[in-house]
Amino acid sequence: xxxxxxxxxxxxxxxxxxxxxxxxxxxxxxxxxxxxxxxxxxxxxxxxxxxxxxxxxxxxxxxxxxxxxxxxxxxxxxxxxxxxxxxxxxxxxxxxxxxxxxxxxxxxxxxxxxxxxxxxxxxxxxxxxxxxxxxxxxxxxxxxxxxxxxxxxxxxxxxxxxxxxxxxxxxxxxxxxxxxxxxxxxxxxxxxxxxxxxxxxxxxxxxxxxxxxxxxxxxxxxxxxxxxxxxxxxx
Amino acid sequence: xxxxxxxxxxxxxxxxxxxxxxxxxxxxxxxxxxxxxxxxxxxxxxxxxxxxxxxxxxxxxxxxxxxxxxxxxxxxxxxxxxxxxxxxxxxxxxxxxxxxxxxxxxxxxxxxxxxxxxxxxxxxxxxxxxxxxxxxxxxxxxxxxxxxxxxxxxxxxxxxxxxxxxxxxxxxxxxxxxxxxxxxxxxxxxxxxxxxxxxxxxxxxxxxxxxxxxxxxxxxxxxxxxxxxxxxxxx
Numbered sequence: 426x427x428x429x430x431x432x433x434x435x436x437x438x439x440x441x442x443x444x445x446x447x448x449x450x451x452x453x454x455x456x457x458x459x460x461x462x463x464x465x466x467x468x469x470x471x472x473x474x475x476x477x478x479x480x481x482x483x484x485x486x487x488x489x490x491x492x493x494x495x496x497x498x499x500x501x502x503x504x505x506x507x508x509x510x511x512x513x514x515x516x517x518x519x520x521x522x523x524x525x526x527x528x529x530x531x532x533x534x535x536x537x538x539x540x541x542x543x544x545x546x547x548x549x550x551x552x553x554x555x556x557x558x559x560x561x562x563x564x565x566x567x568x569x570x571x572x573x574x575x576x577x578x579x580x581x582x583x584x585x586x587x588x589x590x591x592x593x594x595x596x597x598x599x600x601x602x603x604x605x606x607x608x609x610x611x612x613x614x615x616x617x618x619x620x621x622x623x624x625x626x627x628x629x630x631x632x633x634x635x636x637x638x639x640x641x642x643x644x645x646x647x648x649x650x651x652x653x654x655x656x657x658x659x660x
Numbered sequence: 661x662x663x664x665x666x667x668x669x670x671x672x673x674x675x676x677x678x679x680x681x682x683x684x685x686x687x688x689x690x691x692x693x694x695x696x697x698x699x700x701x702x703x704x705x706x707x708x709x710x711x712x713x714x715x716x717x718x719x720x721x722x723x724x725x726x727x728x729x730x731x732x733x734x735x736x737x738x739x740x741x742x743x744x745x746x747x748x749x750x751x752x753x754x755x756x757x758x759x760x761x762x763x764x765x766x767x768x769x770x771x772x773x774x775x776x777x778x779x780x781x782x783x784x785x786x787x788x789x790x791x792x793x794x795x796x797x798x799x800x801x802x803x804x805x806x807x808x809x810x811x812x813x814x815x816x817x818x819x820x821x822x823x824x825x826x827x828x829x830x831x832x833x834x835x836x837x838x839x840x841x842x843x844x845x846x847x848x849x850x851x852x853x854x855x856x857x858x859x860x861x862x863x864x865x866x867x868x869x870x871x872x873x874x875x876x877x878x879x880x881x882x883x884x885x886x887x888x889x890x891x892x893x894x895x
Contacts, residue, residue, distance in 0.1 A: 487727055492767060496774045524770030527810045531766035532727060535759030539731045559810035567809050570802035575762045575794035 429544035429582070430455045430537050432529050433484065435472025435608045437627060438548035438585060441597040443480060445584050446546050448600070455542065456484040459529060461493045461522070462501045464613035472608035479603050487532065498522040500611060507611045509618075512626035513555045520611060520622070526559040527568065530581060534572045537579040545572070550585040550593060552626060562586055590626055591633035598634060605639035619644035664779035664817070665690045665772050667764050668719065670707025670843045672862060673783035673820060676832040678715060680819050681781050683835070690777065691719040694764060696728045696757070697736045699848035707843035714838050722767060733757040735846060742846045744853075747861035748790045755846060755857070761794040762803065765816060769807045772814040780807070785820040785828060787861060797821055825861055826868035833869060840874035854879035 428450040431443045435458065446454055458473035460466050470486065477484035499505045499519040508516040526549060533545040553560035569581040585593050597604065609627040610617035617624050619642035631638040663685040666678045670693065681689055693708035695701050705721065712719035734740045734754040743751040761784065768780040788795035804816040820828050832839065844862040845852035852859050854877035866873040 489727070492722055492724070493770065496770055523773035524766060524807075524811055524814075527766040527769055527807060528763075531759060531762040534762055535728065535731055538758035558812045561809065564806060564809040567802055567805035571799060571806045572759075572762060574796065574799040574802055576759055577793045579759075 427453050427455045427540060427542045429546055430457060430533050430542050431546045432533060432548065433458050433473045433477060434548065435469040435474075435476055435606075436548070437590060437597070437604065437607050437609060437630070438550050438593055439473075440476045440548075440604070440607050441593050441602050442546050442548045442584055443476065443482070444597065444600055444602045446544075446582075447480060447482070449584075450544065452482060454480075454482050455536075455540070456482050457533060457536065458484060458486050459489055460486065461489040461525070462496075462503065463522070463611070464500065464502055464507060465608065465611050466490075468610070468615060469608045472606055475606040476603065479606060485536070489528070489532075493522070493525075493528075496523050502613070507621050509620040510622055510625070512552065512622035514622065517622040518556050521557055524559060526557070526564075530568055530572065534576055534579050534581075538576045541578075543578060544580055544582055546582040546584065548585065549583050551587050551589045590630035594630045594634050594636075598636060607640070609640075614643070616641055616643050618642070662688050662690045662775060662777045664781055665692060665768050665777050666781045667768060667783065668693050668708045668712060669783065670704040670709075670711055670841075671783070672825060672832070672839065672842050672844060672865070673785050673828055674708075675711045675783075675839070675842050676828050676837050677781050677783045677819055678711065678717070679832065679835055679837045681779075681817075682715060682717070684819075685779065687717060689715075689717045690771070690775070691717050692768060692771065693719060693721050694724055695721065696724040696760065697731075697738065698757070698846070699735065699737055699742060700843065700846050701725075703845070703850060704843045707841055710841040711838065714841060720771070724763070724767075728757070728760075728763075731758050737848070742856050744855040745857055745860070747787065747857035749857065752857040753791050756792055759794060761792070761799075765803055765807065769811055769814050769816075773811045776813075778813060779815055779817055781817040781819065783820065784818050786822050786824045825865040829865045829869050829871075833871060842875070844875075849878070851876055851878050853877070 429446050433439045433456040456477045537545050549560035609623050611621045611623045612618045664681050668674045668691040691712045693705050735757050772780050784795040844858050846856045846858045847853045
């Protein structure tokens with residue numbers, strides 16, 4: 426009997442959610458990754474496969490690229506260049522994908538209902554709140570009710586809803602989450618750039634934990650202990 | 661500038677919603693139909709094309725059949741036989757498609773966001789409340805909030821949320837809605853069966869309006885003025 430479904434992008438947050446859900450609810454946990462046309466999609470999907478395989482949990486891959494092909498976002502292959510700079514900077518808002526989490530949560534609710542799984546867990550967290558409206562608590566609680574009322578049995582969970590990435594990694598390091606397998610960079614290249622907002626946020630979060638990020642970066646001028654202040658990650 | 665998006669299945673309710681939305685908000689209205697693996701999908705999609713063409717509004721067709729292929733429902737090609745009998749009977753609950761309206765509303769929210777359309781209108785109505793949890797007011801209001809908070813600009817509308825099908829048709833007849841083009845039957849056959857719950861509910865609604873349903877039926881023993889009581893359509 427599947428205990429929960431986890432939306433697994435292969436990034437830091439969803440990988441840590443998977444570890445957390447496995448601890449809290451037991452196995453098996455059905456992992457689901459989405460293809461939706463983002464520039465880094467093939468790399469994050471590969472990371473999701475490696476993470477699911479590491480934890481020995483089943484992975485379902487759902488292709489939404491045809492449906493979301495006309496959506497407008499610089500995160501998508503159809504959009505402009507990935508902006509560089511801090512994650513919370515105004516230009517990162519160009520990487521918002523319209524209704525992405527609404528759509529992911531809805532489809533996972535249908536998969537959960539069809540397979541009698543009571544829980545769908547998402548990796549949304551406090552660091553997303555500034556930029557992504559469909560990661561904020563107000564959205565999450567309304568969506569949770571919509572799915573519960575609409576299915577009469579499935580509940581959304583977001584264990585890190587109000588936790589920032591530094592604290593997520595803190596929990597993950599204590600619980601041996603395989604961050605060396607994860608993918609965070611938004612750019613269409615195999616090695617993480619180190620310059621886009623997503624890379625910057627990740628690097629800062631490791632610095633705050635006084636731990637070296639185990640993945641490789643193209644640029645060597647990322648955040649350091651001297652340039653990161655705690656306040657920047659909790660805007 | 662597109663005024664609204666209407667989920668147009670080609671049935672009575674969504675066709676009447678399209679007419680209502682065109683009157684209330686003006687044109688153009690973007691119609692969207694979904695392919696999701698139901699037995700009557702090709703017939704309702706064709707009806708949607710004819711209705712959109714009648715009103716001279718653009719129609720977008722979205723294919724979810726791969727995504728919803730594993731979903732469990734007798735409405736789907738993968739499921740059991742379409743049950744016959746009254747729409748509100750217990751066996752009609754086998755035609756519930758897991759999270760269908762949650763998924764449709766979510767995708768339409770993404771299309772609306774991407775194209776700066778402020779409104780997404782659904783044809784859910786009071787007759788659906790008994791069977792379909794994702795047609796009830798509690799679901800609708802939560803979903804409306806989830807989409808508004810998640811997109812910061814798109815609102816769901818359900819003009820007939822608390823209106824039964826008899827009253828929907830009453831409005832539609834006064835406003836010359838082309839019911840001869842619509843498709844309601846759940847079965848995999850070109851001519852409506854007249855026996856499934858969906859046909860029965862439609863036939864009753866026309867009887868309550870003292871009007872002959874303009875479409876053809878295979879079975880001739882549908883509801884009549886003598887067998888229909890108003891209370892049956894408002895359980």
